Amino acid sequence: MVDLSRRRLFTRKTASEDTLRLPWLNTPKFFTDLCTQCGECLKACETQIIVKGDGGFPQVDFTIDECTFCYQCADACPEPLFLSKQEAPWQAKASINEQCLAQRNVECRSCSEMCESVAIQFQLEVGRVAQPKLDTQLCNGCGACVSVCPTLSINVSNFVV
Incomplete structure (x- = not known):
């Protein structure tokens, strides 16, 4: 009989610290x-954003879609890995990097249009297109802004830059 816990030593890769699990x-x-x-x-994931990541372990891929916080991943898991649904799902927040079209003076507001929590708003600036302003206090880390970004300049992680 094979001891799977020992076998996992050979298949596990260390994910980067900003890997967003579940x-x-x-x-x-x-x-x-x-x-x-x-x-x-x-x-179980209704938006199919949970994929096999490093070492075959599940992780969230927001380039596919957003997390609706349905709790189905936790309900389906046979292991005691999850907190109750009444707890905060995670501390993950979005960040916008310099590849953002608006920061390059190209009109784009796709991220704010998808943000239900209104964490991303655009402010007018003289001589430039409106610039994104991210309120991390309002951001719930759902990732709705990620897949709609044409330049992939939005990242959701536990480590906000």
Whole structure:
């Protein structure tokens, strides 16, 4: 009989610290130690944003769609990895980098149009197109702004720049 816990030593890769795993994780730091890679969360995700990442462990890919915070990934998981739905799903926030079209003086507001929490708003500036202003206090880290960005200049992670 094969001891799967030992076998995992050879397949696990260390994900970068900004890898966004799943919402409501009880202990994100130990996720790769406790996750069995069963894939139930991938099947349960209503927007199909949970994909196999480094080492085959689930992670969120906002280039596909947004997180609706439906809690189906947590409900489907056979392991005790998740907090209750009443807790905050995560501390993840969006950040906008210098590749943003508006910062390059090209009119674009696609991110703010998708932001239900109104965390991204555009402010008029003299001699330039309106510039994005991100309020991290309002941002819930849903990622709706990521897939609609034509330059992929928005990132959602636990480490806001």
